[in-house]
Amino acid sequence: MSRTDQACAAVPLRAAGQQDHLRRGRAVSSVLSASRLLGATEPDSKPASLGLYLSRQAASLPRYVLEQVVTGICGGIPSIAGIAVRLLAYRLILKMDGLAVIESGVRLRFASHIRLGKRVYLDESVYIHATPGGVSIGDDTLVMHGAVLHVYNFRNLPHAGIRIGRHSLIGEYNVIRGQGGVVIGDRVYTSPHCQLIAVNHVFDDPGRPFVEQGITAQGIVVEDDVWLGSGAIILDGVRVGRGAVVAAGAVVTQDVPP
Template identity: 40%
Template sequence: MDIDINLEKRQFSLQEYQSLSKWSRAKELVVTTLVGWIPRPLGTVLRRLMYRTILARVGKSLYMQTGIELMGANYIEIGDHVKILRDVRINAFAPNSKIYLGDRVCLDRGVDIILVTHEGNCDVEIGEYTYLGPYTCVAGPGHIKIGKSCLIASHTGIYANNHNFADPTRYIWEQGITRKGIVIEDDCWLGTGVKVLDGVTIGQGSVIGAGAVVTKDIPPYSVAVGVPARVIAQRDDM
């Protein structure tokens, strides 16, 4: 199934969004406080039932461990047989935005997915059978699309934004950001500690070596290593 899902959503003003978010956040806190800490197996069953009341969509057989933090849960959609392990944080607190986890996605311990911005209109899509390793960070506010059957190793950073810094007379935080977006196509493997910067597309079937910093597009079926990452081989030639 293609992960180019329909992301239709009503356009809220910032004031409307903030009003709705306060009510939604109160519900999230109540639900997570009541059942978020309960150990397995009882906690797994209760979270599967109770989190349906705050998430936008939940598929079959959701598995969630303890210590998971959700913000903007009503903008988070989860497919079938998804696994979310301990201490994961998913934050969709941005107007007119959405986070989508496809069927059989696994978020390992400490994964952080965050879309915090007042500008809004940003999305994260993670395709079916994709695995995100421990303490991986996926951060907007640009659009991020991770394809199907990808392997993302621990401590990887995927950052879909960049700070402007051209004016030395102003603080960097005052100069705004750019957000071009990131695409990681199907069947990619990113090694431990890889960093993917804004505006990059990693082609289908590519392998990125541990510790690499990806600053430009990687063609399909490439093997890339280094800082900045450069292609050293093609998998179809091997």
């Protein structure tokens, strides 16, 4: 049986209580109640819709205004002229370790929690939503057209975030959901339409709606020199070992050995 076939077998995910880390291989698991998961309110309460919206867009109201003004003015300028303008202007709203190429149409939320390494490339229509926990992209990494990097940490999980190493490539229309924490190593290539989803719904009781049973958020680790084939799906709690190759279309539910 191939490594990919082994990874697709139905097996229990790793136990809760460990902490994900690229070097040490440990994973955090967090199970949240439905009220925390959904941000539920009492039936008679009236949540402040504007405040809720702003809390999901930026770290504060002044940051929201700054980020919207900068991206609104500079985000749609085409060609190399736009790249040059964004190289200067976007330093006001996110962290850049050096030169970075940001194409037109890139959408950023919680930009103050985004860090770009040297010579990072963000292609057109990339969407990065950092929220508390943040998104970090290492030197010489490319994020291609239509990719979505969304931490989705609206419950303030301490281990949430997306960390991508150096010399990696995130393929077209990838979806990376970092609520439980996603760590991607160096020289990792993900083909088009891959998904890494570091969160899962609990469904232990078929007699209850899944939205009342909380979530798990163990996290995902993809070690150095991994290649994910087109359409591969990596589910919460999985570690893909160094140098592994995951077949196109695979649904990975357990660790893949190096």
